[in-house]
Amino acid sequence: MIKNLWTRYHPNYVRALIYMLQANEYYPFEYMAWYHRTSDFFNIEKRKHLVYTTKAILLTAFAWTSFVWSFVTSAYVAYQTGLPGIIAAIVGFIIAPFIVPYTLFLLIVVLNWLQIPIEAYIIAKAKRRLRAHKAIKIGIAGSFGKTTMREILKTVLSEDKHVASPGGSHNTPLAIARFIESLSGNEEVLVFEFGEYYPGDIKKLCKFVEPDWGVVTGINEAHLERFGTLERATGTIFELVDYLKSKSGSFSKGSFSREVLVYINSEGTVRSRDDKSYIFYGQNGTEVWRVKSASTNIEGTTIHFSHFDKDVETHSRLLGLHNVGPLSAAADIASRLGLTDEQIQKGIEKTKPFDHRMQPRTDGGVIWIDDSYNGNPDGAAAAIEFLKTLKGHRRFYVTPGLVEMGSRKEEIHKEMGRKLAEAGIEKVILIKDSVTPFIEEGLKEADYKGEVIWYDFGPTAFNALPKMTVSGDVILIQNDWPDQYF
Amino acid sequence: MKTVAVIFGGRSAEHDVSIITAHIPIIDSLIASGQYDVWPVYITKDGAWYCDKQMNELSFFQEEGWEAKIARMQKVRLSFDKGLTIEWPGFFDKHIKVDVAFPAMHGTYGEDGSLMGVLRMAGVPFIGCDLAASAVAMDKVLTKQILEAEKIPVVPYVWFTRDGWMEDAEIYRKRIQHELKYPLFVKPVHLGSSIGISKVRDEKELENAIEVALHYDDKVLVENGITDLIELTLPIMGNDELRCAHIERPLNKTGFFDFQDKYLSGAGKKGGEGANNAYSEIPAGIGDEETQKVKELGMKTFKTIGLAGIARIDFLLDSKRHHLYVNEINTLPGSLYHHNWKKAGVSNMDLVLGLVKLAEERFAAMKDTTFAFKSDILTKIGGAKRAS
Numbered sequence: 065m066i067k068n069l070w071t072r073y074h075p076n077y078v079r080a081l082i083y084m085l086q087a088n089e090y091y092p093f094e095y096m097a098w099y100h101r102t103s104d105f106f107n108i109e110k111r112k113h114l115v116y117t118t119k120a121i122l123l124t125a126f127a128w129t130s131f132v133w134s135f136v137t138s139a140y141v142a143y144q145t146g147l148p149g150i151i152a153a154i155v156g157f158i159i160a161p162f163i164v165p166y167t168l169f170l171l172i173v174v175l176n177w178l179q180i181p182i183e184a185y186i187i188a189k190a191k192r193r194l195r196a197h198k199a200i201k202i203g204i205a206g207s208f209g210k211t212t213m214r215e216i217l218k219t220v221l222s223e224d225k226h227v228a229s230p231g232g233s234h235n236t237p238l239a240i241a242r243f244i245e246s247l248s249g250n251e252e253v254l255v256f257e258f259g260e261y262y263p264g265d266i267k268k269l270c271k272f273v274e275p276d277w278g279v280v281t282g283i284n285e286a287h288l289e290r291f292g293t294l295e296r297a298t299g300t301i302f303e304l305v306d307y308l309k310s311k312s313g314s315f316s317k318g319s320f321s322r323e324v325l326v327y328i329n330s331e332g333t334v335r336s337r338d339d340k341s342y343i344f345y346g347q348n349g350t351e352v353w354r355v356k357s358a359s360t361n362i363e364g365t366t367i368h369f370s371h372f373d374k375d376v377e378t379h380s381r382l383l384g385l386h387n388v389g390p391l392s393a394a395a396d397i398a399s400r401l402g403l404t405d406e407q408i409q410k411g412i413e414k415t416k417p418f419d420h421r422m423q424p425r426t427d428g429g430v431i432w433i434d435d436s437y438n439g440n441p442d443g444a445a446a447a448i449e450f451l452k453t454l455k456g457h458r459r460f461y462v463t464p465g466l467v468e469m470g471s472r473k474e475e476i477h478k479e480m481g482r483k484l485a486e487a488g489i490e491k492v493i494l495i496k497d498s499v500t501p502f503i504e505e506g507l508k509e510a511d512y513k514g515e516v517i518w519y520d521f522g523p524t525a526f527n528a529l530p531k532m533t534v535s536g537d538v539i540l541i542q543n544d545w546p547d548q549y550f
Numbered sequence: 551m552k553t554v555a556v557i558f559g560g561r562s563a564e565h566d567v568s569i570i571t572a573h574i575p576i577i578d579s580l581i582a583s584g585q586y587d588v589w590p591v592y593i594t595k596d597g598a599w600y601c602d603k604q605m606n607e608l609s610f611f612q613e614e615g616w617e618a619k620i621a622r623m624q625k626v627r628l629s630f631d632k633g634l635t636i637e638w639p640g641f642f643d644k645h646i647k648v649d650v651a652f653p654a655m656h657g658t659y660g661e662d663g664s665l666m667g668v669l670r671m672a673g674v675p676f677i678g679c680d681l682a683a684s685a686v687a688m689d690k691v692l693t694k695q696i697l698e699a700e701k702i703p704v705v706p707y708v709w710f711t712r713d714g715w716m717e718d719a720e721i722y723r724k725r726i727q728h729e730l731k732y733p734l735f736v737k738p739v740h741l742g743s744s745i746g747i748s749k750v751r752d753e754k755e756l757e758n759a760i761e762v763a764l765h766y767d768d769k770v771l772v773e774n775g776i777t778d779l780i781e782l783t784l785p786i787m788g789n790d791e792l793r794c795a796h797i798e799r800p801l802n803k804t805g806f807f808d809f810q811d812k813y814l815s816g817a818g819k820k821g822g823e824g825a826n827n828a829y830s831e832i833p834a835g836i837g838d839e840e841t842q843k844v845k846e847l848g849m850k851t852f853k854t855i856g857l858a859g860i861a862r863i864d865f866l867l868d869s870k871r872h873h874l875y876v877n878e879i880n881t882l883p884g885s886l887y888h889h890n891w892k893k894a895g896v897s898n899m900d901l902v903l904g905l906v907k908l909a910e911e912r913f914a915a916m917k918d919t920t921f922a923f924k925s926d927i928l929t930k931i932g933g934a935k936r937a938s
Contacts, residue, residue: 458895519584528582531575531898 068104072161078127080105081165083114085123085172092172099165110521111544123168130167134160183238190241191272199228199251200401201273205258205266205304206281206329207297208440213281213390214257215418216382220394220411221253224403229255237272253401261290263300270307278304279327279393284442285476289468305342312341325400327393345393347385353395358388360453362424362431362538367391367412376405381416383424383433385453386446391415420544422447429535431457439466439543441476445483447542452487457538460491460529464522464545465499474502481506490514491532495522497545552649554586554906555601555636557665559593562657563745563766567884572654573608575888575898580652581606583899586906589636589646593655594620601626601636601646634672650906651676654882657741661882662688675913677905678859679881686855687879690739690771693855697876700854702847705866705875706730707773709739712764726756726772733775736760738767749775776875780867782834784848785887787860787901789908789915792852794845795887795894799834832893840867843874851876859908862887 071077081099088094102108114120139156143149194201202217204210214229221227228251230243236259247254258269283298291297305326312324330344349355349369356368356375364381367388380391391412398408417423420437435447444466451459461484469476481503484492491514492507494500504516517532519525522545529539558572559565572590580588590605600623604610613619629635634648651674653665663685669676679687686692691709698704708729710722726734736759738746746766748759756772763770785795833841848863862883866875891901 524584528584528899531579531582532900534892534895534897536895537897 068106071104071106073157074106077105077161078124078131078164079114080108081127081168082120082123083109085168086114086117086120087112090119090172090176092169092176095172096165096169099169111523123171126171127164127168131160131164134163134167138163183241186241187237187272190244193247194244194254194273197247197249197251197254199254200277201254201256201275202277202279202397203256203258203270203273203275203304204279204281205260205301206279207260207284207301208438208443209281209329209386209390210257210259211418211437212382212387212421213279213393214255216387216390216394216415217253217255217279217397219415220391220398220408221255221401221403223398223407223411223414225252225401226250227253227255230257237269240269240273258304260297260300263291263296264303266300266303267307270304275304275308277325277327277397278308280305280329281390282329282331282442284440285466285469285472289470292470309341325397327397329389329393331389343393343396345396346389349388349392350396352399353392355388355392358385360385360387360450362454365391369395371395371399371405374405376409378409378412380412383417383422384446384450386442386449422450428530430530430533431536431538433538433540436541436544441466441469441479444480444542447540448480448483448487448489451489451538451540454538457536458490458534460493460533460537460539461489461542462493462495462522462525462529462539463500463503463542464495464497465503466543467499467545469499473499477502478506478509481508481512482510485510485512485514488514491517493517493519493525493529495525495545496520551585551587553589553646554580554650554652555589555591555634555646555648556580556652556654557591557593557660558654559595560655560657560660560665561593561595561597562655562660563741564656565595568654568656568660569611570608571656571882571885573606574885576652576654576886576902577606577608579899579902580906583903585903586650589648591626591636592620593659597659599626599628600624601638628668628672630672632673634669634674648674650674650909652906652909653678656882656884658688661880662740675909677909679857679861680912683856683858684881687857687861687881688740689769690737690878691769693879694771696855697851700850702851702854703873703875705773705776705877707771709769709771712768712770715760715764715770722772723753723756730772730774735773735775736763737771737773738763739769739771740767776866776868776873778868778870780834780836780869781877782836782844782865782867783862783887784844784865785860785862785883785890786848786852786857787891787904787908788852789858789912792849793896794848795890795896796833797836797841797844798887798890799831799836801829801831830890832890836867836869840872840874847874847876851879855879857881858912859905860886 084098085095088098135156138159139152142152142155147155204213218227218229228247230240234240234243240256256273256275258266260266280301283294283301285294291300308324308326326342328342328344330346343350347355347358352371354370356370358365358367360383362383364379364383365385365387366377366379369376369378369392378391380387382391395408395412398411403411420434422438423434425432425434435443438444438447448461451461465477477499484503485507492503492512494503494516496518507516519528533539556572556577558568560568562568577588577590580586588606589601589603591599591601592605593599600620602623610616624638624640626636626638629637629645634651636646636648638644651669653660653669653676655661655665659665661684663681666676666679666681666684670681686696691707694704694707706729708722708725715722733749733751734756736748736750736756746763748755748762750756750759760770781800783798783800787793836844844865847865851863852861857879860883862880864877864880866877867873886901888898888901892898896904
């Protein structure tokens with residue numbers, strides 16, 4: 065703390081504060097939590113950099129103003145209390161950097177509060193528009209695998225339907241409202257990804273979007289730090305199921321009449337497994353899209369389905385057997401929407417890895433698998449399981465560990481280490497932070513025979529990888545470690 | 551964190567090649583590993599020593615006026631007190647204790663054993679071959695003489711010194727006429743990277759080629775050219791236990807594999823593959839039997855000369871008669887032949903860190919050897935004190 069005191073007086077201090085507000089999506093309490101656990105403010109922008117949006121520019125201007133204001137007023141107070149002018153100025157200079165973070169916090173709280181009625185207006189307008197829309201609305205909730213499910217559905221259903229969904233990670237009410245504004249009105253299916261940060265979030269989104277069908281992709285420790293317990297996370301995600309059950313029965317959209325459907329990933333946490341209203345999906349497929357066999361390699365995943373009395377062989381470019389479940393669910397949804405087996409087959413063939421999610425590329429004969437947006441225990445386990453299936457390659461697993469694992473972080477990371485050892489991964493490259501020592505412990509516990517290589521920062525490790533590898537090697541980048549967690 | 555000094559440049563015709571070798575792959579890999587504090591030690595063409603971390607970047611040597619920039623730097627000196635220390639003399643004396651030295655100098659004063667002698671004196675572990683093996687490998691004639699003695703096949707040759715040629719040129723001309731058969735190769739004995747080498751078809755060309763060779767060296771080798779020739783080269787690493795890379799076949803367009811082919815033909819290729827990557831067949835398609843023969847002969851040569859760490863053995867194969875000859879030994883292959891090692895499954899980092907480990911192992915083994923013993927010879931020797 066004392067050693068890094070000077071960093072509060074560096075000209076980049078204000079930039080560091082604004083950057084961290086931006087990195088925390090302007091959530092004031094997360095920002096304050098970061099501020100209180102940080103002592104060195106000099107090297108904050110390790111992974112990303114501040115983007116000067118209008119909000120960031122205004123906040124920067126405010127911060128500098130409050131810096132000067134803090135300096136002047138504290139100097140004035142010191143002067144008034146009898147200190148000589150020069151000492152008063154020094155006191156003001158010393159105190160100012162400790163005041164600015166709190167003035168920024170207060171400003172964000174006020175701004176967020178002011179934003180509430182504006183957002184409510186935008187959302188209400190979008191809600192009216194969406195209610196009048198004839199498309200079938202599918203909501204996806206879960207701790208992990210939402211974007212994958214969304215993209216698979218979009219690709220498969222697009223073989224016969226006009227499908228739209230918000231892109232990127234746009235899963236908040238405001239982002240969804242902006243997406244609704246962009247709709248043409250001719251869409252037949254709308255697919256929404258529901259993001260959850262706190263209890264009640266999914267319920268709020270359900271009231272807004274009013275989904276007809278729902279998919280629960282799975283529940284695990286992702287965002288556990290915010291939820292506190294897995295039960296609270298489960299309760300929040302199952303708010304989608306509660307909503308759909310509350311409107312159970314059938315619904316009509318034009319000539320299409322169907323009952324409300326709830327798809328649940330059978331491999332994840334399920335609130336009540338014997339609920340007959342659920343349609344379970346997993347590596348065995350669904351009730352009507354049964355998986356007879358499945359295999360995966362660096363080229364993709366091949367699934368042999370049995371759909372009623374017909375065999376349907378499909379190939380997807382998605383890597384890993386964990387995709388079998390979502391592909392089966394998509395096939396099931398597609399056939400209920402009237403797509404033929406041939407159309408579903410073609411649709412699945414068009415599915416391919418999405419940005420930063422088990423996304424392969426080859427450089428100089430070295431195969432890189434970018435799984436940097438996958439930061440949950442199930443996703444990491446699936447990636448390790450996939451590496452395990454690759455034979456005849458030297459495999460490198462690079463990770464800074466997973467964030468927001470709350471009280472379970474030690475056990476989860478040790479388990480990752482054990483899985484890596486069992487999979488016989490040749491090289492494990494760990495980035496130094498608060499969780500990776502647990503991975504090393506797990507590796508040791510499972511009598512790991514490969515090599516553990518440590519790096520201080522992710523970019524340093526990425527730059528070193530081309531020098532460590534030869535043609536035919538496989539590198540899997542597991543998760544990114546955002547700056548706010550350093 | 552251990553400190554590694556990478557020593558490069560030097561008073562050699564291969565000065566510039568050495569700068570490339572030092573950076574690709576040595577410094578690049580050492581820094582990327584995050585395991586070493588890397589200090590670049592650069593020796594100018596006139597023998598001045600400099601050390602500055604700016605020189606860890608190859609781009610430093612590609613910028614306009616880099617030589618002038620170096621001239622403004624403070625020269626360093628070496629201290630051998632309990633190891634090797636680099637010192638920047640001055641009011642604020644600065645020094646760095648070196649844990650491992652990585653010689654990356656080709657040719658004279660570097661690859662010929664001179665540098666290894668300095669490092670031996672300092673008692674610091676260093677990468678690659680030791681003094682004696684380096685000196686032998688640097689002398690193509692001495693190499694052939696040792697290999698012949700160990701019944702390792704070499705191409706028939708005649709050699710002479712500059713003085714010898716000046717005094718007895720006619721005798722050597724006659725020996726060449728009788729003992730060798732055109733086309734011939736004329737080579738300066740101590741130079742690497744094919745500098746000063748000529749292929750000659752008749753006596754007139756021979757005279758010119760000898761003149762060229764004597765311009766570069768005071769000892770010249772004239773040897774038979776091989777018909778139906780396949781040139782082969784094999785990088786090997788190890789101390790006692792050896793590992794071979796792939797056998798590489800240069801597919802040069804000119805008469806032989808010259809400096810241009812070796813260092814410039816692949817230039818501009820991404821990743822600094824440099825060297826002869828563009829004109830090589832790796833692994834050489836010579837069949838399993840010949841491949842096995844080359845590897846066995848390569849390893850025998852490595853042991854015979856007493857090489858260590860890394861070396862590259864060059865071969866000449868008469869493809870019709872299936873005669874295989876060891877041609878030359880290179881104790882510091884350009885850029886460590888990393889392009890070949892990569893194809894053999896050894897990454898740049900594995901190669902460079904592996905060599906550091908081999909150096910440390912060799913140094914540890916040497917420590918067990920006793921070099922001094924206590925004697926009372928001084929007390930027994932006669933002689934009186936000088937009168938003051």
